[in-house]
Amino acid sequence: MRLAATETVFAAPTRGLMTAARGMLAALIVSMTAGSAMAAPKDAENFVRMRGDEAVATLAKKLPDADYMREFNAFVDRTFDVPAMATFALGVYVRQATDAQKQEYTGLYRTYFINTYAQRFRQYSGERFEVTGSRPVNPTENLVQSRIVRPAGAAPIVIEWHVREEAGQQRIVDLLIEGLRLGVTMRDEFGGVIQRGGGIDGLLRALKNNNANFKLGA
C-alpha cells in the first residue's frame, strides 16, 4: 500500500530509520540462513522471470496447434507441480477417493489444466510481463509478485506465483490473479460437481467429457 505524501511528511524520518534497521536485520537473517534449507526469494523470482520469458518465446513462434500443444505440455511439466495442484483441487474429497480414482483424476486434471491454460495463454498479446517482488511464505515456499502491464486506461493485472522449492528444484504450486486463487477456485468448482450427486466418479466423468470436447481456438 503506497502512502499519500501528506502523511509521510511527519512520519518519514523515524519510519525511515525503522525500516532501514528492519531491512538490515532481515538481510542479516537471510544471509545467515541462505546456505541452509531456506528457499531464497530471489531464486523464486528468477525462476518465474525465466519461465515467463520461455512462455512468451514459445508463443512468439506462432506454432501450428499440435506443435504448440506439445511445447505447452513440456512447459507445464517443468514449471508447475501438477500432482500437488491436483491434490489440492480435490479438497476434502481426497479422503474419500480410492487410489485408482486418484490416479485417474490426476491424469484428467493435468489435461484439463493444460487445455484451459493453453487456450488462455494464446490470447496473451504481448503485454509487458514484469516480476515486481516476492515474499517468503515458509522456509520452502515463496510468493512471487508480478504484473501484466496493459495499454493506457486499463489497470495492470497483478499475478502472484506460489513457488515451492523441493530438492533444489523450483515449481509453481498455485497462482493468484488479483487475489483470486486458482487452487481454491478449482477446488470449489470440483466440489460443486461432486456435491451435485455425481460423487468423485461424477467429477471424473465431467473432466473426461470436458477434455474430450476440447478444441484449441484461435
Place this chain on the structure above:
Amino acid sequence: MMYKLTLLAAALALAACATVPSDPVARAAYDQANDPLEPFNRTMFAFNMEVDRIVLEPAARGYRATVPAGGRRAVTNFLRNLKSPVTLVNDLLQGNVHRAAQTSWDFVMNSTVGILGLFDLTDDTDWENHEEDLGQTLAVWGVGAGPYLVLPFFGPSNVRDTAGLFGDRTLDAFEYVIEPPDDTRFFTGRTVAGAVESRERTLEEFNDLRRTSLDFYATARSLYRQSRSHQIRNGAPSGV
C-alpha cells in the same frame, strides 16, 4: 408490495433449503461452501444467466461495437467518479482517513478539471483507484458474511452484502441532492450502465470462464467469496 415480495422470497428460500449431508466429508464440503440456500440460489443463478444471454451480453456487445475504446474509457471513468461519494463515506466509516483523502482528491479533480469525471486526471497519482461499499465496511466492523445469496439481476452476494447494497443508498450523497422520483432513476441508471460497462470490459474473460468451468455456479460462488475478501482487505495479502 415490496413487503409481500420479500416475504414470498423468504418463504421460497426456506422451502428450497438444501439438506445437510450426514457423511463427514460431504459435511465438511457443505460447510466450506456456506450455501444452505443452494437450490434457491441455483434457480436465481440460472435466471440471471438467461438475463445475461438475452439482455446483458447483447447490450455489452452493442456497446463495444458502437462506442470506440476512448469513449468507453470515458464512460468507465465517469461511472467510477459517480461512485466516489459513497466510497468516501465508507472510507471514513472504516476509519481510513488516508483513502478518504485520496478519494476526495480524485473526485474533486476529476469532476472539475476532468469534466464531470470523463477524464481520469489522477491516473499518475501514487495511489490506485478503489471502491468501497457498506458490505465491506460491515465486514471491517466484524460482521460475518452470512450465507451466500444470489440476487435476481444483481447476481452473487451474501446476507451482509445484500444489507449493504440497500444501506449504501442512504449513505450516497446523490440520494440527498437529487429529488425524487429522479433519484430512483439516477440509481437505476447508474446500476444498469455499470452492469453493461463491466460486462463489456470482461467480455472475453467471463465467457471463457463460463465455457471452461465444469460447474459455473460453483465457480462464480468461489470467485465472489474470494474477490470480496480481497476487497475487504484492500488488496493486502491474506497470509497464505
